[in-house]
Structure formats: structure tokens, C-alpha cells
Amino acid sequence: MxxxxxxxxxxxxxxxxxxxxxxxxxxxxxxxxxxxxxxxxxxxxxxxxxxxxxxxxxxxxxxxxxxxxxxxxxxxxxxxxxxxxxxxxxxxxxxxxxxxxxxxxxxxxxxxxxxxxxxxxxxxEEVRMGVAVINRQVCVTWQQNKTGLMCKTCFNVCPFSGIAIKIDHDFRPYIVEENCTGCGICAYSCIADQYPDNNGQKAIRIEPIKWKKIKEIKLEDIKKS
Structure with a gap:
């Protein structure tokens, strides 16, 4: 006492x-x-x-x-x-x-x-600290034609992989924003900063949920890429 x-x-x-x-x-x-x-x-x-x-x-x-x-x-x-x-x-x-x-x-x-x-x-699964955003110009998998690399680090480390982060038909990661907790594990673990042309830049950032419009990146856009 x-x-x-x-x-x-x-x-x-x-x-x-x-x-x-x-x-x-x-x-x-x-x-x-x-x-x-x-x-x-x-x-x-x-x-x-x-x-x-x-x-x-x-x-x-x-x-x-x-x-x-x-x-x-x-x-x-x-x-x-x-x-x-x-x-x-x-x-x-x-x-x-x-x-x-x-x-x-x-x-x-x-x-x-x-x-x-x-x-x-x-x-x-109800946590909404923020939402992950993938910079496709920096992501080594989205740029695999140039980098020759296929990375699944963000998908593998996500606590809700397959739910918050999914892989498209070309094995490229994308965020399902309404399921993203914003924990930041994917951004922290991203290896894109190790690719020489990226000059130390990560391919994922976490935006506070208040400033990010949900569904800004639509699935249709993924399919067209």
C-alpha cells in the first residue's frame, strides 16, 4: 500500500x-x-x-x-x-x-x-495508429524489372499478412488500408533502403490515419499496373 x-x-x-x-x-x-x-x-x-x-x-x-x-x-x-x-x-x-x-x-x-x-x-486488429503507404518507385519488387529483385519482407513481417498486406498476381505487395493497423513493422523492416539507387530511402512510410484518405489506392489501380 x-x-x-x-x-x-x-x-x-x-x-x-x-x-x-x-x-x-x-x-x-x-x-x-x-x-x-x-x-x-x-x-x-x-x-x-x-x-x-x-x-x-x-x-x-x-x-x-x-x-x-x-x-x-x-x-x-x-x-x-x-x-x-x-x-x-x-x-x-x-x-x-x-x-x-x-x-x-x-x-x-x-x-x-x-x-x-x-x-x-x-x-x-482494431488498432488504427496510421496506414502504410508503399512508394512503388522505390519498392524493389514493384521495380523488379530494373532491380532484378523480388522481396516479400513487408508481407512476411506484417502481423496481419494476407489481410493488411496482400500480394498481387505479379507478387507485388499492396496495402488493404481498412485493415492496416499502422504498427510500422513493415516500414521498419523494409530493405529498399539497401538498394544503391534508392539512396537510403525506404519504400514504406506510415501516415497518421487522420491525414490519409482510406481507399485512395484502389484495387483497380493495382490490376492496371
Missing amino acids: EKKERTTNRREFLKVTLGAFIGGTLFSCSLSDLKNPKTMVKTPIRTNILRPPGAVPEEHFAQKCIRCGRCGEVCPYHCIKYFDVLSGGVFSGTPYIDVMEVPCYLCMKCVHVCPTGSLVPCAK
């Missing part, structure tokens, strides 16, 4: 301290001191930088999240990090996952420890 109290008190202290720090940082600066004041209140979520599984819509996240750090503490893969003031502005202290550093392996531990409902418990 005493240990639980100490943990709670520590989290409350961190919460209050962080809040005071953010407030002091933001409001002690005049607008002229900031290169771009709008970036302090603009969400830092972007390509490959995503919220953990089960996150509520971004417009509500910063308000609900109390920056307790439990999601990161429980993550066995250490993929959950936290924005600082410079990178996150008012979103400072909230969790994110950089899928190119460590993707989300969908263990789903974080959603069960969130005390405020910022991360909502859900099944793995």
Missing part, C-alpha cells in the same frame, strides 16, 4: 511539475521570441511519428492525457517515447512512437494501464 502511494505521489508530482514547466516555458516567451509560435500548439504527429495504439482523436488527446508515463513504463519493447517542449509544444510529455526507430509490436499492454482513457482498450 505504501509503495502504491509513493508511486501515485511521484506521478502527481511529475504531472504538476511538467504542467508548471510547460506553462512557464510557453507563457514566459513573447510571440516575438518564438521562430514560429504556431508550432507550439500544432500537433507533432506526422509521417512515421504516431500515437500509441487505441489513442483517442488527436484534437482530444493532449487534454485527456495526464503525462503519467505509465504507457511507456509497461511497454516491453521501449517503443513509446515522450515529446519534449521544443518538439511538442503544448503536447509536451505526451507519448508517441517513431516507427522507424522501434515500431509497435501490438502487445497492447499500454492500453490497459492508461488511467484516463487517452488510450482505449481494443483488439489488435
Whole structure:
């Protein structure tokens, strides 16, 4: 009981301290001191930088999240990090996952420890952190006539291969967007950056679900290619 109290008190202290720090940082600066004041209140979520599984819509996240750090503490893969003031502005202290550093392996531990409902418990297949997008000009399999390679790495590592990632009649991968969790394992594992002509560029990126129109890439387009 005493240990639980100490943990709670520590989290409350961190919460209050962080809040005071953010407030002091933001409001002690005049607008002229900031290169771009709008970036302090603009969400830092972007390509490959995503919220953990089960996150509520971004417009509500910063308000609900109390920056307790439990999601990161429980993550066995250490993929959950936290924005600082410079990178996150008012979103400072909230969790994110950089899928190119460590993707989300969908263990789903974080959603069960969130005390405020910022991360909502859900099944793995219901996770919608983002959606994978394949750059066919970079993918070595889509460019197999030029590369002479046929890679199935993204298909093989996908937790829902055959559902979220499928292979067309020419053995080229494509995303079934409505089934993609956005975990980032495919993007992280992509080997296209090893092909000399790609100059270190991966063939897959993960776009936050909010900014990606579902079914933008239609199956008919795949068949025509």
C-alpha cells in the first residue's frame, strides 16, 4: 500500500511539475521570441511519428492525457517515447512512437494501464495508429524489372499478412488500408533502403490515419499496373 502511494505521489508530482514547466516555458516567451509560435500548439504527429495504439482523436488527446508515463513504463519493447517542449509544444510529455526507430509490436499492454482513457482498450486488429503507404518507385519488387529483385519482407513481417498486406498476381505487395493497423513493422523492416539507387530511402512510410484518405489506392489501380 505504501509503495502504491509513493508511486501515485511521484506521478502527481511529475504531472504538476511538467504542467508548471510547460506553462512557464510557453507563457514566459513573447510571440516575438518564438521562430514560429504556431508550432507550439500544432500537433507533432506526422509521417512515421504516431500515437500509441487505441489513442483517442488527436484534437482530444493532449487534454485527456495526464503525462503519467505509465504507457511507456509497461511497454516491453521501449517503443513509446515522450515529446519534449521544443518538439511538442503544448503536447509536451505526451507519448508517441517513431516507427522507424522501434515500431509497435501490438502487445497492447499500454492500453490497459492508461488511467484516463487517452488510450482505449481494443483488439489488435482494431488498432488504427496510421496506414502504410508503399512508394512503388522505390519498392524493389514493384521495380523488379530494373532491380532484378523480388522481396516479400513487408508481407512476411506484417502481423496481419494476407489481410493488411496482400500480394498481387505479379507478387507485388499492396496495402488493404481498412485493415492496416499502422504498427510500422513493415516500414521498419523494409530493405529498399539497401538498394544503391534508392539512396537510403525506404519504400514504406506510415501516415497518421487522420491525414490519409482510406481507399485512395484502389484495387483497380493495382490490376492496371
